[in-house]
Amino acid sequence: MDASDGDTKGASNNERLLAAARTDNEELLLEVLGQEGTFDINCQDGLGNTPLHNAVINGSTDVLEHILSQEGCDVDPINRIDGATPLHLAVQLDHPGLRKHVVESLLDAGADTLIKDKNGFIVLDLIPSGDTEMRTLIRRSQAQSSISKDDIASDDDGEAGSGSEDE
16 A cells, blocks of 8 residues: 555646545545645546546445545546446446445436446446346436436426426
């Protein structure tokens, strides 16, 4: 761990942020986050990965929640290499417990389940075939998102929304 701390000496705060997310270095992340206005929470590396992408790819759960809680954090950034959002990457994590934790965190933060990657896949297409719990979680999120959008739609369509008792 000392090596990863040493590797960030002289680096910009954006580079330090990307490194902290890659290595799950909560101390480094909090140090950078404490310097408001000196970093971009949505900065990208050469592949177009943001700190959020890096945290997901590397299973960096200690830093994930800090990143998601930052004002202005884009939960659906698309990287250049495969057009993937962090949610696309999260549903493909190998460890089922880690996969569930990371996906739930992203969904709670408002991640969009219907964005397509460069291959035209939405997150449901990328879930390992035997993970029915994850499929259910994603479908439930899609249903809740659909209901929320319907509530925002005009009440002139004759259907009562959550705040409407008109018929």
